[in-house]
Amino acid sequence: MIIHALCLIAALAGAAPLESVSAAGAGGFAFRSFKFTPSAAVAAAPQAAALPRVGTITGGMNHSPVDLSFDRRAGRITGGMNLSPLDVTIDHEAGTIKGGANLSPVDLVFKWSPEKVLMEGGANHSPVKLLVDWKAGVLEGYANHSPVRVEFDLETGKLAGYANHSPIDLQYDKVSGKLTGGMNHSPVDITLVDLDLYDFLTYFFLFLK
Template sequence: MRKSLLAAFALSSLLPLSAQAQSIEALSAASSAGFETASAFKLPTASPKKAAVRPAIPYRIGTVQGGMNGFPVDLSFDKRQWTIQGAMNGHPVDVIINHENRMIVGGANGSPVDLRFEWAPERILTTGGANQSPVKLEVVWAQGVLEGFANHSPVRLEFDIEAGTVKGTANHAPVGLGYDKVSGELKGAMNHAPVRVTLVNLDLFDFIQYFFLFLK
């Protein structure tokens, strides 16, 4: 570009003065147009960050095993029959999830479970009774927040699915948990007790969605 402009300028110097003026004006216009074209070029901008989306999980049976709240935990999540069975907090667990009627019923933690849920991809609202207490819990995935009331106490959790962290308060106690996606280990503390369990064919989404089960 620079060489072509110099050559054109040299050629214009051989022309009469009036022609030289016209030639210089043309060169100036061409140079300005080239500058405007270069200025109009913009680097591509990064697309806005999207909220974490749960990946499709082909597994139909998952387990939670280990210890929390001072008791062994041995739970089986059957996503074919939609049941949660096993034992935790020193009591048997036998819960049925009825998606057609949007109900969660059965028994856990020595108490009847009678819940209703409203499900949408971005949020889940669960209301009713469990752990001999009224329950109202709403999870909003994009905000990374679980908030409401359960086990006779306010619940407020902030979680990061990608980082595998859960922190906040529940059951009048601080909650601080870390989840390792590779090993499936969830550890930390809640309910004034240490937590060390392993999730197999489950993930942090399941723990948050059925959080009422893990209170004591």
């Protein structure tokens, strides 16, 4: 038992510190890889360092295949969806997200607190202002030339609201990683591997069309 405890302490001490970037919980890509640890997820933070370097989202939505890779070490999201290539870089020092997605430039800045993340700028040829309030369970603002409001429950995996001038009704299964339902007037059937709802909600602008 003593040897096991010493090994565990050594492993945790040698783990790379979490760095800050976009504000999700211990389950989120940006938050686990860059120090973003909302209060509700503090207890889970030590496990974050053990996560695989790359998480993926695959399947279909917006009447298009989805194949995305989230590289924690590089702070980069690449792949394709909405019938277009996607390549964005998260700079946690500058507090920016830049690149291209949905055949549009992405130029965003974000501000983080343990309970919220605010993202502002431009994407999808539209002004963007999205605020995720983890404690209240609400994502709201505007993007894609449309008001956005999504109420979510991270425990049950239920998301409901509206965006892109269409209703949102989604259900996330923590065991399988599947997110199903409908948004953007299209069925959604995608699978998140080594990612979760924190990532989907934080980078919500990517999934609009």
